[in-house]
Amino acid sequence: MDQKTSPRPLPRAQFLAERALATLNRFLHIEAVSGIVLLAAAAIALIWANSAFADSYHDFWHMPFSVGFGDFVFSQSLHFWINDGLMTVFFLVVGMEIRREIHEGALSKLDQAMLPVAAAAGGVVVPALIYLALNIDPARAHGWAVPTATDIAFAVGVLALLGRSIPGNIRVFLLALAIIDDVIAVLIIAFFYSGGLDPSGFMIAALGVLMVVALQRIGVGSAYIYILPGAVIWIGMLMTGAHPTLAGVVLGLMTPVWSTPMREHPVEVVSRIAEELRSRDAVSARDAHRLAQPLRQLRLAQREMLPPVVRVQTALHPWVAYGVMPLFALANAGVNLGGVDLFADGAQLVLFGVALALVAGKPIGVVAATWLMVQTGWCRLPPGVTWGGIVLVGMLAGIGFTMSIFIAMLAFADDNLLSAAKLGVLAGSTIAALIGLGWGFLYARRRLKSPL
Numbered sequence: 001m002d003q004k005t006s007p008r009p010l011p012r013a014q015f016l017a018e019r020a021l022a023t024l025n026r027f028l029h030i031e032a033v034s035g036i037v038l039l040a041a042a043a044i045a046l047i048w049a050n051s052a053f054a055d056s057y058h059d060f061w062h063m064p065f066s067v068g069f070g071d072f073v074f075s076q077s078l079h080f081w082i083n084d085g086l087m088t089v090f091f092l093v094v095g096m097e098i099r100r101e102i103h104e105g106a107l108s109k110l111d112q113a114m115l116p117v118a119a120a121a122g123g124v125v126v127p128a129l130i131y132l133a134l135n136i137d138p139a140r141a142h143g144w145a146v147p148t149a150t151d152i153a154f155a156v157g158v159l160a161l162l163g164r165s166i167p168g169n170i171r172v173f174l175l176a177l178a179i180i181d182d183v184i185a186v187l188i189i190a191f192f193y194s195g196g197l198d199p200s201g202f203m204i205a206a207l208g209v210l211m212v213v214a215l216q217r218i219g220v221g222s223a224y225i226y227i228l229p230g231a232v233i234w235i236g237m238l239m240t241g242a243h244p245t246l247a248g249v250v251l252g253l254m255t256p257v258w259s260t261p262m263r264e265h266p267v268e269v270v271s272r273i274a275e276e277l278r279s280r281d282a283v284s285a286r287d288a289h290r291l292a293q294p295l296r297q298l299r300l301a302q303r304e305m306l307p308p309v310v311r312v313q314t315a316l317h318p319w320v321a322y323g324v325m326p327l328f329a330l331a332n333a334g335v336n337l338g339g340v341d342l343f344a345d346g347a348q349l350v351l352f353g354v355a356l357a358l359v360a361g362k363p364i365g366v367v368a369a370t371w372l373m374v375q376t377g378w379c380r381l382p383p384g385v386t387w388g389g390i391v392l393v394g395m396l397a398g399i400g401f402t403m404s405i406f407i408a409m410l411a412f413a414d415d416n417l418l419s420a421a422k423l424g425v426l427a428g429s430t431i432a433a434l435i436g437l438g439w440g441f442l443y444a445r446r447r448l449k450s451p452l
Contacts, residue, residue, distance in 0.1 A: 034321035035157020038401065041326035042333040042426065049334030061331050082331045083409065086324045088234060088248040090402075093320050094182050095252015096313045097152075101179050103257040103309075115370060115379040116176035119390075122369025123177070123397050124148040124184050127361030134353040140346050143411040145188045146421050147357035147428065149403035150181040153321060155396040158433050158440075165444035166392075167384040174393045177366070185403050186249050193410040194242040205236025205247070212254055221260035221303060223312050226251070243410065255312060259304040269301035325402055332405050333426065340419045347420035354424025358404070359431050363394030388443045395439055398432030400425055 048057045061082075066075040076084075102108060127147040135141050155178055159171055211229035220226075234247040259266070273294045303311070342348040370390050373379040381390070408421040 033157075034325075035154045035160075037322055037326050038151075038153055038157075038329055041329040042401070045330045045332070045334035046426075049336045050338065054336055057334050079331055082327055083406070084238070084244050087328060087406070088245045089316060090320050090324050090328070091186070091245045091248030092230075092252045093248075093313055093316050094179075094186070095249040096255050096309050097179050097252075098183055098249075099253050099255055099257060099309050100313070101176065105176070113176075113180075115373055115382075116173060117180050118369045118373045118379070119173075119366045119393070120177045120180035120184060122365035122367075122372075123150070123181065123362050123394070124365070126365030126368070127357035130357040130361040131353040134349050134356070135346065137346055139414065140350050140353075140417065143350060143354070143408060143417070143421055145185075145192065146404050146408045146411060146425065147354045147361060147400060148181075148188070149185045149400045149407060150178045150362075150397045151399050151401040151403060151429070152178040152182070153325060154399040154401050154429065154433065158396055158399065158437055159392075161437065162440040162444055165447060166440065167389065167447075169382040169384045170389045170393060173382055173385060173389075174396060177393060177397060181397070182403070185407065186246065189243055189407065189410065190246060193407065194240075198240050201236045201239030201241070203236070204239060205233050205250075208232030208234075208236055208247075209250065209254070212251065216254075216256060219260050221300075221308065223308065223315075255309040257307050257309050259307050266301040266304045269297055273298050273301075328402060328406075332409065333422065335419045335422045335426070337423075340423065341416055342420060344416055345414065347416050350417055350420040351424040351427070354404070354408075354421055355428035355431070358398040358400050358425070358428030359435070362398035362400075362432065363391060366394035366397050367391055388446065392436060392440050392443055395432060395436035398436070399429045400432075401429045404429070 045057075048054070061079040062077045064075050065078050065081055066073050068074065128144045131147055132141055132144050135143070152175070155174060156171070159166060159174060208229045208231075211232060212226060215225060215229065230247065230251050233250055234244050237247045237250075238244040264272070306314075340347065342351060367387075367390055370379075370381075371387075374381060381387075404425040405422055408418060408425060412418040412421055
């Protein structure tokens with residue numbers, strides 16, 4: 001017999017808690033908010049590093065943190081665990097974003113991908129050339145890739161501040177460009193900023209990849225099971241001399257874009273078990289033994305409603321946006337302004353080269369490459385996107401924060417040059433964001449007056 005129950009009122013405390021959690025969940029998925037949190041973390045780092053407690057800033061992040069089992073102990077600084085450990089999760093999300101775009105997004109079709117690919121390439125080449133023009137000395141020239149990256153969270157966050165007056169296709173174009181930019185940045189790190197590679201490490205990384213493939217072949221869909229092979233890939237990458245965070249990209253690119261095959265469609269499983277539970281007395285009797293099997297099937301069906309690449313990326317997004325990236329900014333953006341000698345070793349040219357390349361090089365490269373592709377007839381601008389919108393995308397692409405600082409730490413061994421490069425990234429990204437925001441408001445106002 002069907003049992004129809006009407007909703008029961010909840011205790012007021014529980015009702016208020018549910019509303020608060022729902023509001024918080026919506027808040028955490030607003031892209032502009034994550035950019036603000038990232039900016040706040042960078043500001044706190046700068047203030048901390050230039051306050052009376054500056055020594056505690058550096059001492060804290062270089063405090064040793066050990067992981068051990070038995071006689072084996074692996075000890076590294078907190079700075080290492082954030083930059084080489086937690087940032088692997090950031091790169092995992094990047095890898096999954098690339099995987100999704102290749103499967104069903106802007107990179108799924110050649111004719112759709114050509115324009116953002118060309119724009120991203122222009123936004124890498126021109127800033128690199130501007131930087132190299134000012135820094136021909138080999139020690140400084142090694143930082144040529146610092147101003148070539150785009151920070152997705154910041155760029156999309158600034159665009160979100162402009163509201164719905166900006167056409168949706170501009171956001172799609174910016175996202176595609178930033179993702180392709182990330183692909184190029186990953187390749188740059190792998191080929192130009194990895195030391196002498198140890199072949200034995202590749203064997204261990206390959207073992208981890210084989211473990212992932214084997215688990216996927218036998219239909220293991222739980223993301224937690226893949227932590228072990230992911231750790232094996234990370235250790236292998238660390239041993240090779242390549243940056244271990246590349247393990248996240250490898251694992252992200254291997255994440256399936258289809259759900260694990262089931263004998264029934266997940267929606268049908270949910271519907272069938274719901275009907276079965278309605279007709280049983282196990283629910284009212286709260287018989288855990290009789291409910292265990294149908295509840296397990298329900299959890300499995302719920303998990304397979306979305307493909308792993310979507311499910312895992314969605315689950316990790318708040319942790320990366322509000323945990324990993326702010327921690328990275330807090331640990332790396334703290335440049336002691338009094339401790340930087342801009343007149344030593346060409347540090348001033350490094351700072352100016354990075355800032356100029358981000359503020360001017362990025363928009364010039366993006367707009368010029370896009371114009372060339374359109375003028376030659378190889379591509380067309382997306383519907384609703386004008387040249388004013390392309391200029392806006394180019395300006396926002398100059399926000400290089402997270403990835404630029406990351407590459408700077410790989411490029412410079414000299415602390416003074418590294419600090420100068422970080423200052424250039426902070427200054428250039430801030431100026432690019434402000435200019436982009438200003439142009440965006442003008443562009444939106446112009447569109448309201450003349451929509452076409």
